Amino acid sequence: MEMHLFVIFIYAVIFCIETNNAATLKSNKNIDATMEYYKRLIIGDTSKLSELNIFITNMPKGGDLHHHYSGSIYSETYLNWVARNNYCVYREDNQTLKIQKYKIETRVSNLTDSEKALCITVSEIYLDNDFYRALLKRWSTIDYSNHYHEQSPPSKQFFDTFDYFGPISNSYYNEGLMLLKNTAISENVQYIETMLKSGPSISVTDELNVKLNSLNSKSNDSEIDIALTAYFNMVVNDSNVNTIINNYVKMIDTSAAGINDGNFAIRFQSYVSRGSSPSQVFGSLFSAFSSAIRSDLIVGVNIVGPENGIVSMRDYTLHMKMFRFLKQRFPTVKLAMHAGELVLGLVPPEGLQFHIREAIEIAGASRIGHGIDIFYEHNAYELLEKMKQLNIVVEA
Ligand SMILES: [Zn+2]
Known part of the structure; x- marks a missing residue:
């Protein structure tokens, strides 16, 4: 290698090292600043919770490695799918007819008159806000801490939800x-x-x-x-x-x-x-x-x-x-x-x-x-x- 080329080569190497050092320094500075900011959000009272929420939402999270498909779809979506299939949902329990309140019925055309009378469409559910809200509580763990005294214990409440949306969850x-x-x-x-x-x-x-x-x-x-x-x-x-x-x-x-x-x-x-x-x-x-x-x-x-x-x-x-x-x-x-x-x-x-x-x-x-x-x-x-x-x- 000729001398002047060698000098250019050395300058290039030094330039690269300095650029890399500058990038690393900047990156470390950013990490430190982010950590400081995060600490300020989590220490002390809960007044920073909304800001923490925005921070966590924006943070690149990589992968969600523990994910249950059917447990991740919202009940509101499942209800849309129930409507799309013209299925109905039972509005009360009936031991004689072996009917369970909030359960989806998929065999609508086979129902007897007395079964039909107890099974309501999604449009009818939307018209009855109390029933709609109560159904969401059964099909999910929504707002559980406010009504745990009237529901099953938490682990049972959680696992039972899968039985409610089960008949529709594999449709789409x-x-x-x-x-x-x-x-x-x-x-x-x-x-x-x-x-x-x-x-x-x-x-x-x-x-x-x-x-x-x-x-x-x-x-x-x-x-x-x-x-x-x-x-x-x-x-x-x-x-x-x-x-x-x-x-x-x-x-x-x-x-x-x-x-x-x-x-x-x-x-x-x-x-x-x-x-x-x-x-x-x-x-x-x-x-x-x-x-x-x-x-x-x-x-x-x-x-x-x-x-x-x-x-x-x-x-x-x-x-x-x-x-x-x-x-x-x-x-x-x-x-x-x-x-x-x-x-x-x-x-x-x-x-x-x-x-x-x-x-x-x-x-x-x-x-x-x-x-x-x-x-x-x-x-x-x-x-x-x-x-x-x-x-x-x-x-x-
Ligand atoms: Zn799991």
């Missing part, structure tokens, strides 16, 4: 995702990883059902392994099962059509519900894992439902071993698992002592949903340290 996935995307962009969220629909159920022979349903959390590992292997071998190459799983993957693709772009990305978790029989749980879990390896949009598998349910508590360890079994066969599938979504008193104390640990150590979870009972776990500090070492993410 693409439209619903578009609404969620628009909200996310307006709140400066760039990524959502949502739980849209559980892994489809699979029907197997009665013999297999009996085999799996004889398992429980105290069954020994080899007994569990023999039963799950028999089930796995039966379904893994079954053409009907593969069609069911491929249809599920197609449904995810169709639902996501037009959502992903340069500003926003949507991905999905397939999942299983904890409250069913061992055979049903394993079938749905098998399809959840199988779909995850067939789709780039499905990035993990989860487990959902009230963790304090009788079956959820009884079969907890068995469920973790089902995850372990399938994780061994589908090692690239990542697990984000609800675990420790419990508080003292919701279940007997011994039920708080092992769920998070088993989700990590037995099932192989790399993310934990909620984990709020962690300080009741056996050797909580050791578990926390382990989670730190393994980079286990906790989703609030």
